[in-house]
Amino acid sequence: MAVAEQDTAIRTGTGTRIFIYGILLVFALFYLLPLFVMVANSLKPLAEITGGNMMALPESWTIEPWKQAWSSAQIGVEPTGLKPYFLNSILMVVPAVAISTILGALNGYVLTKWTFKGDTIIFGLLLFSCFIPFQIVLIPMASVLGKLGLAGSIPGLVLVHVVYGIGFSTLYFRNYYAVFPTELVRAAMIDGAGFFRIFWRIMLPVSGPITVVCVIWQFTNIWNDFLFGASFGGQSQPMTVALNNLVQSSTGVKEYNVHFAGAILAALPTLLVYIVAGRYFVRGLMAGSVKG
């Protein structure tokens, strides 16, 4: 995000400034409210939610809802808690992010430094594929995964996420490499360096920042995906699908505190990434929206 010198500030009096700070704070509370509700209520016994005030801090603190959400809550028909689904998500996310990022880097390199006739069309088609509503591919994807024997499996989900993740990863690396001086690549070619040698020795060493951006973006998107997980997850459902099953379960008492703990568990990995590397997260969002 740009941290440019700010001279755009308007000339304001004290009254206006108090007003501005007031509004900004009200909105900060608005954005923080659900997080507060989730955390506070995940640490309460159920009776304090059903018979008490959702906006109040716990009177008797407990981590029981967290334990239940993690290892014993009823998900679907099994009282497994969210743990196995958390592992499913990890097993799905790691290879999917790695593969789509590597392919994106290579594609971006080819599309900027080894241009050929028709490369813009290829890139345009890849770019458009980032934005399609995935409903348009659900039906054939279901039968193809079935035929490949990958239906309801982690490798099947990895395949789906790689295939539909390539567009964005290519976009990131292509835009990043586009401003990298082509003369350097030319010079290396004249010196006899080959395709992979140039990629390895010249492009990769400068690719750190964009790799972080791309990994964060893919990680967030794939971890948070629900549609593919619900459609093709089968026995290997990811975290989002399990959380939804937990919350929507119509049998028994609604254990709101367990739901909130589960929701935080599902949000934790992406939130952590955001807290640790928020700067890159913002850059990824921007690059995905303003194709520069």
Next chain:
Amino acid sequence: MTASSSTADFRTRLQEWLPKIVLSPSVAAMFVFVYGFIIYTIYLSFTGSKMLPSHDWVGVGNYVKLWGLRAWWTAIINLGIFATLYIVICTVIGLSLAILLDQKIRGEGMLRPIYLYPMALSFIVTGTAWKWIMDPGIGLENTMHLWGWESFEFGWIKDRNLAIYTVVIAAVWQTSGFVMSMFLAGLRGIDNEILKAAQIDGASNWNLYRRIVIPLLRPAFLSAFVILAHLAVKSYDLIIALTGGGPGRATELPATFMYSYTFTRNSMGIGAASAVIMLMTIAAIMTPYLYAELKEKK
């Protein structure tokens, strides 16, 4: 020709082909899994497929049926309400917060991440949180009663006519901070000299923004619109987590309609037709935008 020069020849040719070989798996995947699948779904939308794909051609029958279905109309009207409010409110909040944050605010570094963090969450998490916050039994309504505001009522999520607005609230919560970031980046990109000149000319604050700053933010408006519009059309998870399409079918959107007709109501042909209409809507928004972006680059 000697053997060594023909190997060298082969190696140069390999080098020439290598980039295309490296690109080809992705391109092949794209043509099969994106464009091939799109064509296949379009084909299915002209067949009488029920539970499984079938090949009996029914022409535009599915489209005629689709537009005669009350549930589809509900979904389309809901999308109209949701998309309009979502885009307008996100833009207004995003722009306002960006302008306010741009006034040399102390603590900007604290506020920005607070506004933006919802974007890192899954819509399922957002939906879960807001589902219980807006639940009249345990949520906001109950809290207000406990705080002594006995007549306070907020039961929209249980009301067929108002439930769609709860979806707007949750969706705005999730994305408006992101829109703020886009506008803030736009504001920071404006040349300060222009603003100083206008201030010296005696332009009032209001006029400065209305006449100069906001018109200069045109690209940010365009990006925000395109991103929000395409997110609105694709909205699925949030509905599932927040309202499950209910009460009744009051908050169905095209995405949830497509899923239930295809996979639970065994009308794959109609489901495919609805997916095609979703794709066409998004294509109508994205294609001109992407085309302009690509052309600009050349």
